[in-house]
Amino acid sequence: MPDSPAVVLQDVVKRYDGRAVVDHLSLTASRGAVTAVLGPNGAGKTTTIECCEGLRAPDAGTVRVLGLDPLLSARDLRPRVGVMLQDGGLPTGVRALEMLHHVASMYANPRDVAEITERLGLASFARTTVRRLSGGQRQRLALAAAIVGRPEVVFLDEPSAGMDPQSRHAVWELVRELRADGVGIVLTTHLMDEAEDLADHVYVVDHGQVIASGATADLLHAGPSADGNRTLRLEARAGLDVEALARRVEAGPTTSPTSAWTVTETQPGSYSVTGPVDPSTVAVVTAWLADESALASRITIGRRTLEDVFLDLTGRELR
Structure with a gap:
């Protein structure tokens, strides 16, 4: 039914x-929307998507x-679902455009191959x-093969991996058009800016759970902060006491002295202060640095990004 979700998973387990x-x-992915499934390596997201694609x-x-x-309705779903694998899954000995024409010939009402060729x-x-x-x-060709059959649902695994900026933005624009046409899109990516730019809804997965x-x-x-958190990024000598800095920031003076703050050393010598950052926060941080006899080589303020959210949730340790 057109008003039903594109994809629904309930209590799925794979061992x-x-x-x-x-x-x-x-999780639930809606039609006419981009749903991003994010997670560190080994989090279980690829296996989850493979269950949706009928591969597991x-x-x-x-x-x-x-x-x-x-699984049971694979034959009925195959003409209605597009799949773009991270490694392409393409036959290696055939010419690119010949392969796309061949894939298009399998569908009753395919998109115009010439139009896709120009767009991508x-x-x-x-x-x-x-x-x-x-x-x-290869990624552009794999995307073309995934959408040439006019699917109702598309699974995109790292769609812009290895692409130059021009190709990447062309892919993003095409994804937006698919969404506007009512296609349900499930996206897995390690590029947080890609997910932030495209996704309507995000699921963060770790250790096999949302x-x-x-x-x-x-x-x-x-x-x-009602208008969203901002992040102050600081570069100074490594090993500063981030807990002391957090206490100093919370003590003010700031416009939101009672707010909860997050202060982390993202890597040696790089720190982030997350909260409703304002100019008074910069003054507090620089005063604290002076007390610590530490000089900052750079202080920048920017809005909180999806990468900040992701790292806060999943940690910064290598997997």
């Missing part, structure tokens, strides 16, 4: 060697794509075999 890589995970069978829970089971700049490598394409060129979800704007604006 490997007795370990749950997807652990009672639930969950051990428990239910998966529905356009109201159908992707495929003409420059149309006669090149897939194995000789660059990573970014640890945060919500509209992108709500996640960015969560916190004590």
